[in-house]
Amino acid sequence: MEKFTVTVLVAIALLMFSCKGKSVGDDGVESQNEQEWTDSPENTDQTESTTEATVDISELKAYQYSWSENDKMPPLVIVIDDFGQSSGQLLEDFAALPREIAFAILPDLPHSQTSARLADKTSHEVLIHVPMQPVDNSANPGKRYIKSGMEQAEIADLLQEFYAQMPNAIAANNHMGSAATADYATMNYVLQELDELGLFFLDSATTGKSAVPAAALKLGQKTAKRDIFLDVPDNSDATLIGKIQSLGKYKGRNEPVVIITHCHTRDKLIALQKFIAQISDMGIELIPPSKMYKKLASPA
Numbered sequence: 001m002e003k004f005t006v007t008v009l010v011a012i013a014l015l016m017f018s019c020k021g022k023s024v025g026d027d028g029v030e031s032q033n034e035q036e037w038t039d040s041p042e043n044t045d046q047t048e049s050t051t052e053a054t055v056d057i058s059e060l061k062a063y064q065y066s067w068s069e070n071d072k073m074p075p076l077v078i079v080i081d082d083f084g085q086s087s088g089q090l091l092e093d094f095a096a097l098p099r100e101i102a103f104a105i106l107p108d109l110p111h112s113q114t115s116a117r118l119a120d121k122t123s124h125e126v127l128i129h130v131p132m133q134p135v136d137n138s139a140n141p142g143k144r145y146i147k148s149g150m151e152q153a154e155i156a157d158l159l160q161e162f163y164a165q166m167p168n169a170i171a172a173n174n175h176m177g178s179a180a181t182a183d184y185a186t187m188n189y190v191l192q193e194l195d196e197l198g199l200f201f202l203d204s205a206t207t208g209k210s211a212v213p214a215a216a217l218k219l220g221q222k223t224a225k226r227d228i229f230l231d232v233p234d235n236s237d238a239t240l241i242g243k244i245q246s247l248g249k250y251k252g253r254n255e256p257v258v259i260i261t262h263c264h265t266r267d268k269l270i271a272l273q274k275f276i277a278q279i280s281d282m283g284i285e286l287i288p289p290s291k292m293y294k295k296l297a298s299p300a
């Protein structure tokens with residue numbers, strides 16, 4: 001009975017928080033990831049206390065990938081987005097992942113600071129998952145977010161306040177932001193302030209029109225960009241196999257491959273565990289974002 005009450009409360013809280021609508025327009029397929037927290041409450045697993053000890057990757061293993069030890073594969077960086085709303089066992093289980101995997105934490109949420117402290121305790125690097133304005137006005141990036149055309153001082157204040165909530169952050173990436181990241185002036189201010197704070201920017205690449213490369217070049221800053229969304233369109237083995245297959249095209253590249261996934265459900269955790277088991281089987285190295293940053297080329 002008590003568990004039922006908790007479940008209902010969590011469900012109501014999630015419904016209240018959930019974003020409406022779906023990003024459309026020039027974002028293409030990746031904009032599906034801008035729909036945050038729209039999973040049904042049954043799937044959020046927040047009250048579940050069971051932990052899967054092992055992950056069955058037999059089906060994935062049956063897949064014959066073409067891979068040779070002579071192929072030079074860049075290391076992978078994995079960032080999990082949208083921490084801040086989850087707590088309890090699901091959060092703990094994400095924290096039990098290999099320490100190279102980074103947590104991107106949304107500010108201003110009930111568990112933003114708890115998540116940052118847990119990441120610190122479990123040696124995961126933290127990124128500020130900065131809410132930014134999407135093209136679709138019906139999507140809600142959060143209580144406070146970076147808008148296109150914001151004044152420099154306002155952007156600086158906001159980023160400083162977000163950073164204060166997770167002072168162990170080493171970088172930042174955008175939550176949504178298909179409008180804000182496409183605006184040169186806005187991103188120029190964002191990158192300048194992040195640099196002041198000693199943080200670098202990872203572009204989640206939610207638009208094909210990102211102004212980040214141009215702004216970073218002008219400022220002489222190194223930035224990284226997301227290559228793969230692991231959980232798009234779903235968390236099935238077929239999708240995972242497709243993603244593993246797609247790694248082949250990065251062979252020989254110097255820059256690490258950046259993979260982003262999300263923390264919303266246990267299904268996403270299990271898919272990520274399978275992916276990690278598979279890539280470690282293939283001898284691909286996993287590195288934290290700070291190590292990636294050292295490997296990035298400086299802009300010309």
Ligand SMILES: [Zn+2]
Binds near residue numbers: 036081175176
């Ligand atoms: Zn996000």
